[in-house]
Amino acid sequence: MVRRSATGRIGIADVALKAGVSHATVSRVMNGNFTVDPDIAARVRAAAVELKYQPNPVGRSLALGKTDTIGIVVPDLANPTFQAILRGLSRAAAQDGYRVLIADSFEVSSEEAILAGEARRRCDGLVLCAPRMSDAELEEIAPSLHPLVLINRTTAAPEIPSLVVDYGQGVQALAEHLVGLGHTRLAFLAGPAGSASNGLRLEGLAAFKASHPRVDVTMLDGGSDFDTGHEAVDAVLASGATGILAFNDLVAMGLMSGLHERGVNVPADISVTGFDDIPFARYTTPTLTTAAVPIADLGAQAWHQMRALIRQEGLETPGTRYQPRLEIRASSGPVSTSTSPAR
Amino acid sequence: MVRRSATGRIGIADVALKAGVSHATVSRVMNGNFTVDPDIAARVRAAAVELKYQPNPVGRSLALGKTDTIGIVVPDLANPTFQAILRGLSRAAAQDGYRVLIADSFEVSSEEAILAGEARRRCDGLVLCAPRMSDAELEEIAPSLHPLVLINRTTAAPEIPSLVVDYGQGVQALAEHLVGLGHTRLAFLAGPAGSASNGLRLEGLAAFKASHPRVDVTMLDGGSDFDTGHEAVDAVLASGATGILAFNDLVAMGLMSGLHERGVNVPADISVTGFDDIPFARYTTPTLTTAAVPIADLGAQAWHQMRALIRQEGLETPGTRYQPRLEIRASSGPVSTSTSPAR
DNA sequence: GTGAAAGCGCTAACAA
DNA sequence: TTGTTAGCGCTTTCAC
Numbered sequence: 001m002v003r004r005s006a007t008g009r010i011g012i013a014d015v016a017l018k019a020g021v022s023h024a025t026v027s028r029v030m031n032g033n034f035t036v037d038p039d040i041a042a043r044v045r046a047a048a049v050e051l052k053y054q055p056n057p058v059g060r061s062l063a064l065g066k067t068d069t070i071g072i073v074v075p076d077l078a079n080p081t082f083q084a085i086l087r088g089l090s091r092a093a094a095q096d097g098y099r100v101l102i103a104d105s106f107e108v109s110s111e112e113a114i115l116a117g118e119a120r121r122r123c124d125g126l127v128l129c130a131p132r133m134s135d136a137e138l139e140e141i142a143p144s145l146h147p148l149v150l151i152n153r154t155t156a157a158p159e160i161p162s163l164v165v166d167y168g169q170g171v172q173a174l175a176e177h178l179v180g181l182g183h184t185r186l187a188f189l190a191g192p193a194g195s196a197s198n199g200l201r202l203e204g205l206a207a208f209k210a211s212h213p214r215v216d217v218t219m220l221d222g223g224s225d226f227d228t229g230h231e232a233v234d235a236v237l238a239s240g241a242t243g244i245l246a247f248n249d250l251v252a253m254g255l256m257s258g259l260h261e262r263g264v265n266v267p268a269d270i271s272v273t274g275f276d277d278i279p280f281a282r283y284t285t286p287t288l289t290t291a292a293v294p295i296a297d298l299g300a301q302a303w304h305q306m307r308a309l310i311r312q313e314g315l316e317t318p319g320t321r322y323q324p325r326l327e328i329r330a331s332s333g334p335v336s337t338s339t340s341p342a343r
Numbered sequence: 344m345v346r347r348s349a350t351g352r353i354g355i356a357d358v359a360l361k362a363g364v365s366h367a368t369v370s371r372v373m374n375g376n377f378t379v380d381p382d383i384a385a386r387v388r389a390a391a392v393e394l395k396y397q398p399n400p401v402g403r404s405l406a407l408g409k410t411d412t413i414g415i416v417v418p419d420l421a422n423p424t425f426q427a428i429l430r431g432l433s434r435a436a437a438q439d440g441y442r443v444l445i446a447d448s449f450e451v452s453s454e455e456a457i458l459a460g461e462a463r464r465r466c467d468g469l470v471l472c473a474p475r476m477s478d479a480e481l482e483e484i485a486p487s488l489h490p491l492v493l494i495n496r497t498t499a500a501p502e503i504p505s506l507v508v509d510y511g512q513g514v515q516a517l518a519e520h521l522v523g524l525g526h527t528r529l530a531f532l533a534g535p536a537g538s539a540s541n542g543l544r545l546e547g548l549a550a551f552k553a554s555h556p557r558v559d560v561t562m563l564d565g566g567s568d569f570d571t572g573h574e575a576v577d578a579v580l581a582s583g584a585t586g587i588l589a590f591n592d593l594v595a596m597g598l599m600s601g602l603h604e605r606g607v608n609v610p611a612d613i614s615v616t617g618f619d620d621i622p623f624a625r626y627t628t629p630t631l632t633t634a635a636v637p638i639a640d641l642g643a644q645a646w647h648q649m650r651a652l653i654r655q656e657g658l659e660t661p662g663t664r665y666q667p668r669l670e671i672r673a674s675s676g677p678v679s680t681s682t683s684p685a686r
Numbered sequence: 687g688t689g690a691a692a693g694c695g696c697t698a699a700c701a702a
Numbered sequence: 703t704t705g706t707t708a709g710c711g712c713t714t715t716c717a718c
Contacts (some may be wrong), residue, residue: 011695022705037703052487057465059695063712066400069465078622087420090447091635099465101412101444101621104433122412133697144395226626246476253626259626264497279421281595282567285603285628307436354711365689370713382688402711403693688709692715 010053019047019201027305032054070306071101072121072127073112079224080250080278081295082129085151088299089127098306100125109133109194113141120145125306127151131195147309149302153320154198162319165299167197168204170247170291174273175208178243179215179327182273182335187218187241187249189232195224198247201275205245222247229254233262233336240272242335249281249290250273254329256284267333277327286330293324299310351398362390373398384454389531413649414462415470416443416455422594423621424638425472428494431642432470439650441467452476452537456484463488467484468649470494474538492645495540497662502646505662506641510540510618511547513634513667517588517616518551520632520669522558525678526586526614530561532575534590538567543591544618548588565590572597576605585613585678592617592624592633599627599674610676620670629673636667 012030016023021040028036029044035042043311047053058113061067070093090100095312103119105112109132110153125147130138142148142155148164171188178186183244188205191198218239224227229251236244236255246252252274254267266272274281277292301320355373361367364383364467371379373386381386390396404410411434417425446462448455452475463469473481476496484490485498493505514531521529531548534541542600552560561582564572572594573662579587579598589595595617601611609629619625620635644663 009695013695023696024698024705024707025703028704031697040704054460054464057696058401059710060697061401062695062712063697065710077426078496079435083420083426086445087447090420090445091449096625099444099446099462100428100432104430105432105441116396119442121397155658162502169693226622253623257626269710279569280596280623283600286625325359346712352711367689367691367710367714368687371688371709374713377706378687383687402694403713406694406713410692595705687718689718690716692713694714696710697708698707699706699708 009056010051011056012053013211014051015044015047017332018051026231033303056187057315060217064190066124067122068097069101069123069126070127071116071123073103073105073116073119073342074127075105075107075131076224077102077104077111080280080294081248081276083131084278084295085299088296089302090299091296092300092303093306095178096303098303103122105130107132109191111165113137115143116141116145125130125149125310127302127306128153130159131197132192143343147306149305149309151300152200163301163305163307164200164319165197165293165298165324167200167324168207170275170293170326171201171204171210173324173326174275174289175205175212175215175217175243176244176273177328178214178245178273181243181271181333183213183241183243185216185218185234185239185241186245187220187239188244189220189222189229189236189244189255190220191224191247191251193221201247203297216241222251224248225250226254229256230258233258236270237262237264243332244305245261246272246274249276249278249288251285252288252290252331253280257288266331269336271335273294273332275324281327282329284331289290289329289332291324292327294322298322352399354399355396357394358387358390358396359573361394362387374568381495391469394538405535409467409576410465412442412444412466413468413646414446414466415472416446416448416460416462417472418448418450418452418455418474419444419567420447422590423639424619424636427621428472428645431639432645433642435646436641436649440645441646443651450535456480458530459488463491463618467491468653470645470649471496474540475535478631490649492648494641494645495543500639504652506644506648506665507543507640507662508540508636508665508667510543510667511550513542513546513618513636513669515551515586516667516669517632517634518548518555518558518560518586518619520671521588521614521616521675522555523584523588523621524614525558526584527678528559528582528584529586529588530563530579530582530584531588532563532565532572532579532589532594533593534565534567536564544590552566559584565594567591568593569597569600572599573601576601579613580605580607586675587613587615589615589617592619592621595631595633595674596623596627599629599631609674612679613680614675616675618667624670625672631671632675633670634667635670637665641665 103115112130127149129151154162274290277290281288345560455473456642472494488560620633623630
């Protein structure tokens, strides 16, 4: 029988025994240390293959002080935005031999800090998407989370890389687009209260209002998913707005679906815009006008920043601001001159 | 200065020193061992809090032989199906204090086995979604992956739980539905060649054909994403079929989008069905008729099976077969009697 | 009830 | 070039 170690799995000791060398030599061979005699190295390798030996990563991690794993905290794995970030991160990290541990906070903001700490301890670094966490709390836990990369958040600490999408600029561009089509009554279907990215959108909208005093912008409560949009139909119609800026593509899709059920034509009666440009946005009917965020890049960038931190290189650039690109499709059109849906 | 350990982080030794006790006692307190004198326990806890001590999970893992982490291998994190499984798994596992490590094989089937082994070694168990891996290879590596839960695959080994969706039954139900609407010329827009779930669909289709000799079923090559569907428009039109069974919802959406561009009306001219019932399926225009797979349940079930394996309980049930439920929406309708799109 | 010591599987400094 | 030894941070016997 070959199984020797307590765990029942093949360990370095088994290989050492079989090859007639010490653990240390096996370790050297497994790590490509060339100071080992070629013959012995070959013998060790043969033994390893025969026993199907694979080094235990936990033992390695303890000895090396690194896990080759990074963590990511997301508020909602059902959201295509975070799925895309996760995917981009995972792909880029995998290229450098790192794996990704996920922690879904399920939109429970009170859990985010604990979850982040937990995940961080098991990993070499953490990518944090915590839109609801208060600035104070973020500021407090950030140092203990280093290496840390922030998504859509910033802190006072300049050494923490932070990738933020310029939602304010994006929403302004969308509003300008609608105004260019003749709309003078807009409505913003807001995201979750307290969400950082919603805050950025509000700032953008404030700037927009300041420069367009004659345009009416109604604020409507909302959320971040399909249902939010679907349930907002009444409020949207009651607002009398002809151009609706939805918090994101999901909300826009829910809204369009609800409007369709009411017989309201998009964009003939009401124009709708989304945000993010999720893959589905180009397949809705009508196709969705939105602000495109290069979201897979964002995940990859998060890894590159993280890698720089882990390797203790100088930061490539401490903060990156992504400018959304206006993606004009079929859900927005000229304001209707004939039938106004509500007035 | 409190930092003592080599890694620079607060370790159990720091707390022991501060509380004036041994490492062992600190460990006992941290693990809720009640054989510790209450006064000493309190002193230890105070020291831990003051030093913000958090046990190092890697050290724990090595000592305990478990990581409280499970791995999941998915072929494509961009696919909503796997996203949903991941989410269900993550949520259920989190409830029991387990985390999830992801390994995306990016549809490179040759990587799946290595990736699976890698992931398994870092975790206490593995959930494997490897639709392309050959049966032989799966059979070969399965034992070394235990505890292992298979998704949409089975092995000869009865002790390996396997959650499989009955795609065959689902596709038959969809075909029956179309026939019930008067369609006699169907086409199946297949999934990736060699995909296990595609094989199940083909089996179902074969059974369907056997019982409906008068119905014509054209087989078309395909894939699993939007673009596949979009690019299949020509082939679909050329087939002369009036009822199209798309491999999944994504393909169906791509196809509907392509048909729309060609001025082909769904379902007036051609009926289209998908598979999976991803969240977006009810928001397409027209809404998509599909076979609903309780996919979040699948993730949760995968965890429950895994937990039973890890705890060495008897299996709840070694294999679970999910029966898709026909979800009739607006993309399928009576066969058109007037204008046939191609003939 | 508590501490000393061994051990989880590995790497690396140090000796030989 | 190789083996011995000492950790990495923790849990857990085993004495006291």
